[in-house]
Amino acid sequence: MKKTIIYIIAILLAFPAFVSAQSKDYILNGKVGKLSSPAKAYIYNLSNSKLDSVAITNGSFTFKGQLDEPQSVYLLINKNGTGIRATGIDALQIYLEPGVISIVTPDSLDNAKITGSKLNTENEKLQISLKPIMKQSADLNKEYYAASEEKRKNKEFMEALQKKSQEIQDQQKVVFMAYIKSNPNSLISLFSLKTCAGPTPDVAEIEPAFNTLSPEVKSTKMGKDFAATIAKLKNTSVGAIAPDFTQADTLGKPVSLHEFKGKYVLVDFWASWCGPCRAENPNVIKAFAQFKDKGFMILGVSLDNPNAKDKWMKAIHDDHLTWTQVSDLKGWKNEVAQLYSIQSIPQNFLIGPDGKIVAKDLRGDALTKKLSEIFDKK
Numbered sequence: 001m002k003k004t005i006i007y008i009i010a011i012l013l014a015f016p017a018f019v020s021a022q023s024k025d026y027i028l029n030g031k032v033g034k035l036s037s038p039a040k041a042y043i044y045n046l047s048n049s050k051l052d053s054v055a056i057t058n059g060s061f062t063f064k065g066q067l068d069e070p071q072s073v074y075l076l077i078n079k080n081g082t083g084i085r086a087t088g089i090d091a092l093q094i095y096l097e098p099g100v101i102s103i104v105t106p107d108s109l110d111n112a113k114i115t116g117s118k119l120n121t122e123n124e125k126l127q128i129s130l131k132p133i134m135k136q137s138a139d140l141n142k143e144y145y146a147a148s149e150e151k152r153k154n155k156e157f158m159e160a161l162q163k164k165s166q167e168i169q170d171q172q173k174v175v176f177m178a179y180i181k182s183n184p185n186s187l188i189s190l191f192s193l194k195t196c197a198g199p200t201p202d203v204a205e206i207e208p209a210f211n212t213l214s215p216e217v218k219s220t221k222m223g224k225d226f227a228a229t230i231a232k233l234k235n236t237s238v239g240a241i242a243p244d245f246t247q248a249d250t251l252g253k254p255v256s257l258h259e260f261k262g263k264y265v266l267v268d269f270w271a272s273w274c275g276p277c278r279a280e281n282p283n284v285i286k287a288f289a290q291f292k293d294k295g296f297m298i299l300g301v302s303l304d305n306p307n308a309k310d311k312w313m314k315a316i317h318d319d320h321l322t323w324t325q326v327s328d329l330k331g332w333k334n335e336v337a338q339l340y341s342i343q344s345i346p347q348n349f350l351i352g353p354d355g356k357i358v359a360k361d362l363r364g365d366a367l368t369k370k371l372s373e374i375f376d377k378k
Contacts, residue, residue, distance in 0.1 A: 026096050028063040030075070031104045035059050038081035043096075044074045051084065069221045070097040070119055072191055077109060095119040095191075122188045129175050136168050177209060185214045190223055199344035200361055203230060203237045229341070236340050238359060242267070242351045245336045247301065247326035250313060255299070255326050261355055263297050264374060266367070268348045269337060271303040272315035277346040280363060281319045284348075287367045288323060294375045302327035303334045303345060 030041055039056040043063055054061045056077070077090040092109035094101075097119050105112040114120040144152070144161060151157055176196045180189040190213060197206045207230050210218070217223050235243055246256040257267070268284060270277035288298055300321060304312040306329050316325055328334055334342075340349065350359040350370065359370050 024066045024068065024098055026063075026065055026067055026098050027100045028075075028096065029100065029102050030056075030061045030063075031059050031102075032056065032061075032077055032090075032109070033059050033105070033107050035077070035079060039077065039079045040081040042074075042076040042078065042084050044076060044084055045071060046074070047071070055081070065096075067096060067098060070095055070187055075103065075109065095123060095188075119186075119188060122183070122186050126175075126179050126188060126192065129179065130172065133168060133171050133175065136164075136171075140164055140168065180209055181212060184212055185217065187217055187220065187222075189213060190217050190220070190226065194222075194226065200347060201229070201233055203233045206230065232341050236349065236357060236360070238357050240357055241355050242349060242357050243339050245339055247328055247336055249324060249326050250316070255324055257299065257351075258355075260297055260299060260351070262353045263295050264291075264353065264358070264371070265297045265299055265351050266348050266362075267340075267351060268298055268300045269303065269340070269342050269345050270300060271331075271345060272308070272311045273304070274345050278315065278319060280346045281321065283364055283367060285320060287371055290368065291371045291375055296371060296375070298323035300325040301334065301336050302329075303331055303337055303342075304329055305331040 028043070032039075032041075035056045036058055037055060040053050041056055041061040041063070043052045044050070052063060052065070054063060073094060073096055075092045075094050076084050078084065078086055079088075080086065090109045092103075092112060094103070094114065095117065097117060099116060101117045101120070102115045103109075103112050104115075114124070140161065147157065173196050176192040180192055183189045193206065193209055193213075196209070210226065210230060213223070218227065234240065242257065244257050246254050249255050257265075266284070266287075270281070272278075284298065288296065300316075300323060302312050302325060304327055309329060312325075312327060312329070315321075326336075328336075340347075346363070348360065348362055348367075349357050350362060350367075352358045358374075362370055
């Protein structure tokens with residue numbers, strides 16, 4: 001037994017990298033020209049909204065911490081030290097992982113060189129492929145902000161911008177998917193897949209790509225969590241039986257989804273505080289007016305917040321929403337929203353007479369077009 005213990009200790013001493021690989025500690029050392037007080041560096045994690053900051057002295061700064069798993073964060077530099085909401089902030093997306101990471105630039109983070117990090121080295125290759133697409137995106141943003149307020153109100157102008165934006169997103173997805181296919185052993189591939197998935201993932205597209213990832217990547221905590229998300233999303237994918245639920249309407253009366261069986265019903269997730277939802281409501285109203293006499297119904301599910309019933313009711317009245325509305329007034333913790341894996345709104349599900357999901361995320365004219373396909377055949 002003693003010989004065995006000594007042998008194991010000898011192996012660990014011979015391979016110190018094995019020990020360090022288990023460490024969750026990270027150190028991020030930065031050097032940005034000759035910046036000093038009041039300049040500050042910030043790390044912002046979008047996934048949990050965590051913000052950390054340190055002062056910059058003689059261009060140098062250091063962040064230290066522990067990680068349960070690698071994280072995608074934004075490194076931001078504010079020369080005036082006034083936070084991350086100010087204008088003129090320098091920003092760079094990076095990956096934190098255990099070990100010592102170094103970021104050095106003579107001026108802007110655009111020119112930063114990152115060393116000591118496997119993930120950031122792998123990501124650099126991906127960013128080179130994305131560079132032409134990111135330029136297109138930047139040019140599109142410039143076009144929007146250069147337009148006058150009057151021009152932004154022009155429907156044709158905005159539709160043209162939205163079309164260009166969608167084309168850019170489609171190009172970006174092609175690059176991401178190509179990277180994932182070529183790099184199944186990289187955790188960057190999993191981060192890229194999550195980006196492709198967005199807030200309303202298409203399981204038919206995302207699951208096959210996820211299945212190509214290596215067992216090592218899929219066995220990480222992030223990989224297991226994403227696998228669980230895919231499994232849950234299958235319950236609300238097109239062709240699945242829509243999960244039944246019951247929630248109170250504006251008068252406190254319980255309303256169940258199964259009460260609408262035999263009809264085409266749109267389960268519409270929205271909230272009074274959601275600007276895009278309110279902007280989408282006229283399209284839903286138009287569809288309801290056109291098809292309600294043919295057997296089309298709507299069940300609105302509001303993600304309004306606790307103690308905000310008056311705002312919910314006012315929005316229903318102001319927007320002229322004449323269909324059934326339900327809510328538990330728990331905001332993002334709405335039980336139906338969680339059942340349907342809602343991560344962004346507006347979002348909707350068109351359910352057929354047999355209770356199966358026919359289509360989802362029907363925005364703009366897409367809802368009217370889909371309903372025309374259904375009812376004009378009858």
